[in-house]
Amino acid sequence: MSILTDLRIAAVGDIHLGEDGRGHYRRRLEGIEERADVFMLAGDLTRHGTLQEGKVVADELRDLPIPAVAVLGNHDYHSDLQDEIAEELRDAGVIVLDDDGVVLQCGEKKLGVVGGKGFGGGFAGKCASEFGEREIKNFVAHTRHIAEAWKVALKEIVADERVVLSHYSPIKETLEGEPPEIYPFLGSYLLAEAVDTAGADLIFHGHAHKGSAKGMTPGGIRVRNVALPVLGRAYGVYCLECEDGF
Amino acid sequence: MEAPQYVAARVQQALAEDGRTNELGIRVDIRGDQLFLRGQVSEAEQRTRLGQVAHETAPELHVHNEINIVDATEPGEDEHLD
Ligand SMILES: [Fe+2]
Ligand SMILES: [Fe+2]
Numbered sequence: 001m002s003i004l005t006d007l008r009i010a011a012v013g014d015i016h017l018g019e020d021g022r023g024h025y026r027r028r029l030e031g032i033e034e035r036a037d038v039f040m041l042a043g044d045l046t047r048h049g050t051l052q053e054g055k056v057v058a059d060e061l062r063d064l065p066i067p068a069v070a071v072l073g074n075h076d077y078h079s080d081l082q083d084e085i086a087e088e089l090r091d092a093g094v095i096v097l098d099d100d101g102v103v104l105q106c107g108e109k110k111l112g113v114v115g116g117k118g119f120g121g122g123f124a125g126k127c128a129s130e131f132g133e134r135e136i137k138n139f140v141a142h143t144r145h146i147a148e149a150w151k152v153a154l155k156e157i158v159a160d161e162r163v164v165l166s167h168y169s170p171i172k173e174t175l176e177g178e179p180p181e182i183y184p185f186l187g188s189y190l191l192a193e194a195v196d197t198a199g200a201d202l203i204f205h206g207h208a209h210k211g212s213a214k215g216m217t218p219g220g221i222r223v224r225n226v227a228l229p230v231l232g233r234a235y236g237v238y239c240l241e242c243e244d245g246f
Numbered sequence: 247m248e249a250p251q252y253v254a255a256r257v258q259q260a261l262a263e264d265g266r267t268n269e270l271g272i273r274v275d276i277r278g279d280q281l282f283l284r285g286q287v288s289e290a291e292q293r294t295r296l297g298q299v300a301h302e303t304a305p306e307l308h309v310h311n312e313i314n315i316v317d318a319t320e321p322g323e324d325e326h327l328d
Contacts, residue, residue, distance in 0.1 A: 239326045
């Protein structure tokens with residue numbers, strides 16, 4: 001007979017902590033270890049991407065009782081200090097993904113997490129392409145490069161369950177509520193295409209504060225927009241049902 | 247007189263680019279001499295700052311700060327994906 005064990009993932013994006021947020025956020029995470037096996041943060045951890053804000057985030061997340069995996073968001077890049085912020089977070093014990101992956105041992109299960117900031121470009125049929133001015137080509141090439149890295153990382157990872165963690169959205173369904181005119185700045189179908197090709201069980205993203213919670217890639221992979229304003233709570237908990245062998 | 251659309255765009259740009267706010271998702275509507283701010287932020291201080299920046303950018307308009315605070319304290323219900 002098979003035994004069902006759930007892998008419980010707490011996830012949130014866009015916590016946007018400023019310097020006045022020091023000490024407040026941590027309280028919301030009390031007891032998280034009773035609700036989840038791992039905590040995932042989908043970017044936009046700071047407001048302006050300053051080092052001071054990065055330190056606030058690092059302190060709020062320091063030495064959590066469960067593993068924390070994060071990616072950065074566009075706000076965390078605003079002051080060109082993304083590498084320094086990532087280092088602060090790593091010093092605090094947070095795993096920061098930058099278009100690569102990690103495997104976590106959650107009880108009996110191996111959970112593979114692949115991801116990074118992601119980027120924009122729009123969605124099939126209504127998207128930018130690598131044509132024309134250098135600026136447009138660079139924009140699209142940046143997303144392509146990221147999608148390719150995720151595909152490789154997903155293919156390489158050996159795990160029971162695979163989750164993708166992104167800031168930008170891979171699909172437009174979870175953007176519903178945002179003005180359609182800005183969809184190309186909120187995500188790219190290239191991200192979904194890469195994940196559909198390599199395979200995964202679930203995708204988290206943030207960034208679309210006014211978007212909607214649930215969607216699915218064309219390949220049938222579940223997508224959850226965990227931006228804090230969409231969740232309306234400190235974090236969501238998602239249980240992946242894992243089936244053990246017979 | 248400047249068209250209200252341009253004023254609204256300028257205010258929205260200021261809310262995104264001003265170092266005090268850097269808030270991208272705020273909707274700005276102008277009707278006559280009334281300016282409306284709508285959206286969600288997580289802290290009351292941020293809402294106040296957004297109202298302040300909007301006021302400084304369009305001092306001739308009366309600002310209605312209708313931004314909501316999402317107070318995310320409870321973790322809520324789990325979702326089971328099978
Ligand atoms: Fe955000
Ligand atoms: Fe963002």
